[in-house]
Amino acid sequence: MKFKVKDKIFEGGTHIMGILNANSTSFFGFSRIDGDEATKAEKMLKDGAEIIDIGGQSTAPGAVKESALEEASRVLPVLESLRAEFPGAILSVDTFYSSVAEEALSLGADMINDVSCLGDKYMAEVVAKHGASICVMHNRRGSKSKDMWLDKELGLMKATDTLLRAGVESDKIIIDGGIGFNLTHDEDRMLLERYNRLEDIGYPLLLGASRKSFLGGEVESRLTATLDTTKLAVKQGVLFVRVHDVKENKMIIDLYS
Secondary structure: OEEEEOOEEEEOOOEEEEEEEOOOOOOOHHHEOOOOHHHHHHHHHHHOOOEEEEEOOOOOOOOOOOOHHHHHHHHHHHHHHHHHHOOOOOEEEEOOOHHHHHHHHHOOOOEEEEOOOOOOOOHHHHHHHOOOEEEEEOOOOOOOOOOHHHHHHHHHHHHHHHHHHHOOOHHHEEEEOOOOOOOOHHHHHHHHHOHHHHHHHOOOEEEOOOOOHHHOOOHHHOHHHHHHHHHHHHHHOOOEEEEOOHHHHHHHHHHHO
């Protein structure tokens, strides 16, 4: 299965999306930017990131949900700065607000990373309007379904069908199973072990497990465990991993590919 962003087609192997957080509350401090977005993005690109994902709010459990206006005020200046500095780079914006997506795509973002699985009913048409790519992630927090796999499969199928009906091209869609967005850490681990089961939905996969709490310990000590998840992603044929530590994860990908 292939995934197209901008003028590039990703097909086969495991690739890296690097995380840049334009906020002060992200759970891993190193990914936060404070006027040094160009320096951090440049390092990520040199270390092997093929997409840079810019986020404006924390989605960790218990985090305060920021307004679309606040999120836009954080993300859009960073996007503009990076687009001017790296005109050829593939830039993604992590948002579940269609209004933020509209502005971001108008300013040169290439894709949207939506952790709400199209919770905003206008998101699909905004992405289609701009001919953009999108990652849709399944969020199981608060779900009443007892069957994790069925919950995810039905949720992701509904979202991808909505995107297709809106006019988004099928090869511009990638799906994320939502590690860290489940009812328990046991569900996170169960999902990780059989992550490529989600390929049955018909789209390439993105895995976002980097330094998340289900790995145990403090966030600063989770690099080794993160690298283990990337090794598993390579073995399962996952197309993208979304990570904080690009260089180290690229070494694992190269070693086990």
